[in-house]
Amino acid sequence: MSDTTTKDWTKTWTSAAAAIHGALAYTDKSHYSLVDVMGITGHAFRINIDPIRIDVAGPTMFPGGYLIRRNLCNLGFISSLSDTEKPFSPEKVEKVMALIQQSVDRGVPAISFDLFIPEFGLIYGYDDDKQLFYAKDVSKEGTVTYTDFVESRNMLWVTTIHESLPHSKYETLRMALDMIVDHARGREWQHIFQGKYVIGLAGYEAWIACMERREADPFGNAYNAAVIGDAREFAAQFLRELVVRWNGTNVIERTVRKMASEAAAHYERTAVAFAELRGMFPFPQGGRPDEPEQAERAVRLLRIAQEAETSGVEVLEKLLGFMKAYWSEQWIH
Known part of the structure; x- marks a missing residue:
């Protein structure tokens, strides 16, 4: 078994989920654990591979604006x-600065990328x-000058939480499964x-x-193994917690x-x-x-992992199909 008995479920190698979870602590949804966030956002189920050399950048190379906002929607x-690219006009810079400051003034941190290292x-x-x-990011906590924030990056990438909406647990899980299956199937x-x-x-x-x-x-291969291995431990834990939490009082729950x-x-x-794999290729060595x-x-x-995950995706696909069909039936009747 992977050693989940001593695993610290408050830490993950997936910095996008860690940043989202950190921001959630300042909202009305602070009850969500990191396991919940990893599962509901689909980050526990992600794999993003550079096919040429398994580059270290792989796990964070995705359309962040689209994905993080969809994560937050779930x-x-x-x-x-803001995902403004260079050259930045003074008006754009002013809008981004205002976006960050307004979020901080509301009491909720802004999610950004590449503050100290290329992570969220x-x-x-x-x-x-x-x-x-x-x-603050996974590497350190500190200060970034306004000038450095604007001039030392190619993109002013910031996502802020604006408003909280009520979601039923059914809708939350359906949206999560939709995202997980879309990713797994390359859609x-x-x-x-x-x-x-x-x-x-x-x-x-x-x-x-x-x-x-x-x-x-060697460096990138080890990093990908660390990130994805950690994520799959979270995936298994998220699913185990669903088994415990859903009480079986109706056909959907069962x-x-x-x-x-x-x-x-x-x-x-x-x-x-x-x-x-992580034992064979320890990060950063x-x-x-x-x-x-x-x-x-x-x-x-990798073939063992692929076969097991393929079977896992097939089960989640069936569950998603069931939930969609049940919902369609409810709307019709």
């Missing part, structure tokens, strides 16, 4: 976005007199990343092919419990394969993915 929020983080304060933002909108990264179940074939060519970057239990077993097998015996063993483990 959680029951209306959000605002939070801007939680500002000082106009000193021209500083107060920010997720990729925007500028189209053709550069391989998403979902097809990501396994891209990873395996790179291993077979002996061209995997179906969710049954199928979540089935899917959890598949994702646990995926997590176990990744636990072994990286191991030797170019060494034939190591590469062949890695391919076997």
